[in-house]
Amino acid sequence: MGQRWMRWGKVTMVSVLALIAAGCLRADIGVTVEEDGSGVLTFAQLQGPELREQADELGLDEDVTEFEESMPDSAEFSDVVDGDYEGRQATMTFDSLDDLDALATEVLIVEPDEQGTFDSFAVTQEGSVYAFDAVYRGSDFDDLELDDDVDPGQVIVTLELPGVVTEDNATEVADDVLTWRIPIDESATLRARTQTELVGGFTDVAGTTHADAIAWVAEQGIASGRADGTFGPGDDVTRGQMATFLMVALDLPEGDESFPDAVGATHEAGISAVAEAGITAGRTDGTFGPSDAVTRGQMATFLQSALEE
Numbered sequence: 001m002g003q004r005w006m007r008w009g010k011v012t013m014v015s016v017l018a019l020i021a022a023g024c025l026r027a028d029i030g031v032t033v034e035e036d037g038s039g040v041l042t043f044a045q046l047q048g049p050e051l052r053e054q055a056d057e058l059g060l061d062e063d064v065t066e067f068e069e070s071m072p073d074s075a076e077f078s079d080v081v082d083g084d085y086e087g088r089q090a091t092m093t094f095d096s097l098d099d100l101d102a103l104a105t106e107v108l109i110v111e112p113d114e115q116g117t118f119d120s121f122a123v124t125q126e127g128s129v130y131a132f133d134a135v136y137r138g139s140d141f142d143d144l145e146l147d148d149d150v151d152p153g154q155v156i157v158t159l160e161l162p163g164v165v166t167e168d169n170a171t172e173v174a175d176d177v178l179t180w181r182i183p184i185d186e187s188a189t190l191r192a193r194t195q196t197e198l199v200g201g202f203t204d205v206a207g208t209t210h211a212d213a214i215a216w217v218a219e220q221g222i223a224s225g226r227a228d229g230t231f232g233p234g235d236d237v238t239r240g241q242m243a244t245f246l247m248v249a250l251d252l253p254e255g256d257e258s259f260p261d262a263v264g265a266t267h268e269a270g271i272s273a274v275a276e277a278g279i280t281a282g283r284t285d286g287t288f289g290p291s292d293a294v295t296r297g298q299m300a301t302f303l304q305s306a307l308e309e
Contacts, residue, residue, distance in 0.1 A: 038095050041103055043071070044080050046087035072106055097123055125228075130161045132192040138185045157182070163196035202231040209233075222249045240290030242299065243280070244270030246306050252277050259288035266290075279305040 045067045067088060068077055075090040092107070094100045101122055122133045134157075157180040159170075169191055170178035182188045199205035200218030202225050208214070214231055217223045222245055225231045237245075240262070246252070247270040254269060255276025262271045271288055274280050279302060282288045294302070 039093070039100065041092045041094060041100065041107070042089055043092075043107055044082075044087055044089035046080065046082060046085035049084050070107075072103065097125060130163065130194045130196075132159055132161060132190070134190045136182055136188045136190065138183070138187045157190060159190075159192060161192060161194040163194035165192060166195045167191070167193040200231065201225065202229065204230040205233055217245075217249075220249070236293040237299075238267075238290060239288060239292050239294055239298070240265055240267030240271060242294045242302055243267055243274045243290075246270070246279060246302065247273040250277075250306060259286065261287045262290050274302075274306075277306075 068075075068090070071077075071090040072092060075092050078089050078091065080087055080089040090107075092103055094103050122131070124131045136157075158177065159179075160177045163176060165173060165176055165178065168178050169189070171181045172179040176194055178192050180188065180190050196203045197206040199211050200215035202214065202218065205211050205214050210233060214223070214233060218225065218231075223231070244267045252273040253276070255272040255274075257272050257275035258268075259271065259275070259282050262268050265271070267290055271290060275282065275288075280288075
């Protein structure tokens with residue numbers, strides 16, 4: 001039974017259980033993905049008590065060594081216990097969903113004539129849509145001797161995605177949690193889609209205190225949010241951003257005014273426009289501070305200068 005074990009991945013929380021030979025040996029895989037696409041992938045190989053009793057005969061120490069050698073160099077290993085099951089766990093971090101896809105491919109794929117394997121894997125995020133796709137290739141167990149009355153087991157995949165499921169082919173669906181139960185000697189394609197509630201076209205605004213106002217500024221074209229489809233309701237506003245908001249909201253013309261620390265800045269046009277309109281004269285040292293946060297007092301002064309007749 002010196003075989004490499006299956007691997008897997010997820011978006012918020014994916015768990016894969018391979019139940020083999022009536023529950024003697026198990027593989028658990030989990031993934032947590034943060035909003036920025038970074039996260040942690042874990043892969044554990046666990047042995048049941050019946051299997052541990054036969055450890056010497058089956059060469060399980062050698063199997064654990066092969067498991068660790070099959071993991072990426074970046075993996076960190078630790079002992080893990082789950083009820084009667086004991087084994088080793090590999091923990092790996094990633095910086096993006098692309099990195100997760102590559103890591104899952106490296107960790108999870110085994111030779112097709114071995115155990116079973118997920119031979120393709122993808123978790124993607126586009127705006128508010130999360131997508132999950134995988135192909136599981138079953139095993140015929142030609143190299144595993146089982147009694148006729150022993151069920152070779154199943155692969156159980158549990159996937160939790162943020163939002164509301166909009167498309168899936170799972171065996172069980174409970175809100176945003178999907179479960180596939182696949183006989184280990186069969187093949188299957190797993191697919192899921194979820195959609196978060198959009199407010200103003202943003203994925204992180206629904207239910208927040210200022211949701212209506214954010215939706216309004218988006219509708220007016222004053223704020224377009226960030227490249228990942230979020231708005232950041234709790235983030236600070238910089239002086240440069242405030243200048244651009246005012247330029248768009250008041251339809252200010254381009255200006256000729258300039259500040260030495262605003263040249264080449266992202267919001268240079270907005271800063272020049274509000275200065276030309278007399279809304280701000282910058283700071284006493286002749287700079288503007290494009291990246292500095294706007295205080296509530298400064299915001300009041302900006303608005304008074306912009307709106308008073």
